[in-house]
Amino acid sequence: MLSITEENYLKSIYKIAESDGIPVSTNSVAARMQTTAASVTDMIKRLSDKELLEYEKYHGVQLTEQGSRVATQLIRKHRLWEVFLTDQLGFRWDEVHDIAEELEHIQSPQLIERLDRFLGHPRFDPHGDPIPDANGHWEHRQQVLLSELLPGQAGIVTGVNDHSPAFLQYLQQLGLTLGARISLQETVAYDQSLQVVIEYGAPQNLSDKVARNLYVHPSAE
Amino acid sequence: MLSITEENYLKSIYKIAESDGIPVSTNSVAARMQTTAASVTDMIKRLSDKELLEYEKYHGVQLTEQGSRVATQLIRKHRLWEVFLTDQLGFRWDEVHDIAEELEHIQSPQLIERLDRFLGHPRFDPHGDPIPDANGHWEHRQQVLLSELLPGQAGIVTGVNDHSPAFLQYLQQLGLTLGARISLQETVAYDQSLQVVIEYGAPQNLSDKVARNLYVHPSAE
DNA sequence: ATATTTTTTTTGACTTGCCTAAAAATTTAT
DNA sequence: ATAAATTTTTAGGCAAGTCAAAAAAAATAT
Known part of the structure; x- marks a missing residue:
């Protein structure tokens, strides 16, 4: 143990x-x-x-192989608990990390398998991170940083690179939650900020810092 | 902390x-x-x-007052998690104690209040033990040990005195789960065992050890 | 190639939580 | 009331996990 x-x-x-x-x-x-x-x-x-x-x-x-297995199972437990906290208990995505940090150390493997079933075998956590299966494998989603999109391209928000509550809260406020559609109008050369449209709203400006911490799945314009 | x-x-x-x-x-x-x-x-x-x-x-x-508060909140957390494990994840009543023993140490008060709401503010855990509210108060149920019933009386199973998996599994097998009706025919003077009828089944014998570890709410015969 | 800076390890010490063995205090038996 | 038994505390020590300070090794700069 x-x-x-x-x-x-x-x-x-x-x-x-x-x-x-x-x-x-x-x-x-x-x-x-x-x-x-x-x-x-x-x-x-x-x-x-x-x-x-x-x-x-x-x-x-x-x-080692064994050390890796311990680590991926911890990540599995952490992410499954995060899904439970948001989907079942109604926590926001910026509130769940610290609680899951404690819950991931609960030892019963049976508990995790039952939780996984209860939640419907989710494959991604509330931040879009993949959930390893019982063997430590997960599917990798095709995604790029918002900062890598070219003007004229659009994408669907799939995840974040920065998991801090401050960033998550800001994204929430912008409407940039998982699944949201964002299209890039143009980049501003001066400060690398982006002119974007979120879910067909009014055009607005996002800093390069935001752009480098948000993952999107490229989609047709 | x-x-x-x-x-x-x-x-x-x-x-x-x-x-x-x-x-x-x-x-x-x-x-x-x-x-x-x-x-x-x-x-x-x-x-x-x-x-x-x-x-x-x-x-x-x-x-002290403060020490007591810590203890009752731990009991509250333990019992709420037990309800979650049985009602939501499908664990049996003899399987939940050890897992709840770990879960009760998770620190977030918000988590417990949300869990309580999610579960519908249960007042008793899967073994019939009362769940303290956020202030550490709980309702005390009118119950007596099966061994205190008089021949001719009946009762509804409300809880256990022995929480061991072995006892809980035996009760399950007998059909003596929470809410089950049991009526006492007579007591055997020789070994204090009881002749009982469980839920209108065939009469059978229960040891005094069982009788001293099972709580019932007396009801009309 | 040598000197300087950075990284890593060692050393010694502290806290928490645990143990055994011995000493001290309390309770029980006579 | 004293002896015996039980309970509790003290003393000393061990393992895990932490730290600051010093020493050693490696990386970088000149």
Whole structure:
């Protein structure tokens, strides 16, 4: 049985590897876990003893098959709970992360399989992130960042890159929730901001920061 | 913020006080928590420093108002999750205790209020135990042990005194689930066993052990 | 190629929660 | 009222997880 702390380290390492590649550095883990490099070195040794990751001194870590499985199951649990919180309990998409962060550590595998069935085997969470199946596999959706669209193109909102409540609340306010249609009129060279139309509303301007944190599925104009 | 361990101590102390009265002895806590008296003394000091209980050396402990509130809220959370697990996810009444034991430590008060609403503000859990409201109050049902019924009387099953899976499974098999009607024909002097009829079935015999662990609401014969 | 900066590890120490063994206090029995 | 038994506390120690400070290794700059 792994402690909650050990589970959190594995999940962080998994996510860092996903975005930055392997090997995963001590410092990057420390930054993500909001702790010190010394603590990370300590934990890495323990997880290596348990064969959840491979560790070469001074050269970072890499999850083993087993460590990877733990991480993806945590992600599965996290995302299923997020679906429960929004779809069944009526939470907003910007409220569910912290609660799911706790719920993902509940141990019963039976609970998760029943929850999955109860929710109708959802394949994406409230932020559009894919939910791994019981074997850790998930489907990858065809999506691009809004900032990658060309003027004249349109897309359907499929996910976010920044999961912060502030960003999610702003998107909600703009009507840019999952499934919303957005079409790009033109880009402003001066600041890379975009002139867009959301769901056939009035044209408006979105910053490049927003554009670089929103995923869309390109669709016909 | 309290640790899961601290919360579990408070809940244990609350339950011991409920059944044995106050003050609660170090040894009784050690027995319930499956740990040693030395560990209990240790923890008691910490909880006393946090003003969750009053502690007089060698003379046991008593929860403060604040400690009591923590304990009843834990019980509230535990029982609400049990309702969720049986009513929504389809678990049997003998399967839910251990999972709820983990879920009760999830911290969000908002989550519990929404869960309560989602479940329709249930007042009793799957074992017939009352669910405290947000203020820690609950309604007490008029019930007696089956062993206290007199021959000729009947009752409706309202709860159990022994929550072990073995007992719950046996009751299920007998058809003695919540709401079932049972009527007492006669008591056997030799071993205090009972001759009963469950839901108008064939007469059968129940041990005094069963009778002392099953609550019924007396009803007309 | 050497010096400087950055990253990582080691060291020593702290807290929480647990244990065993021994000592102290209380309760029970005579 | 004293002895015996029980309960509780103290003392000392261990493992997990944390930190700051110092040392070591690696990466970068000149």
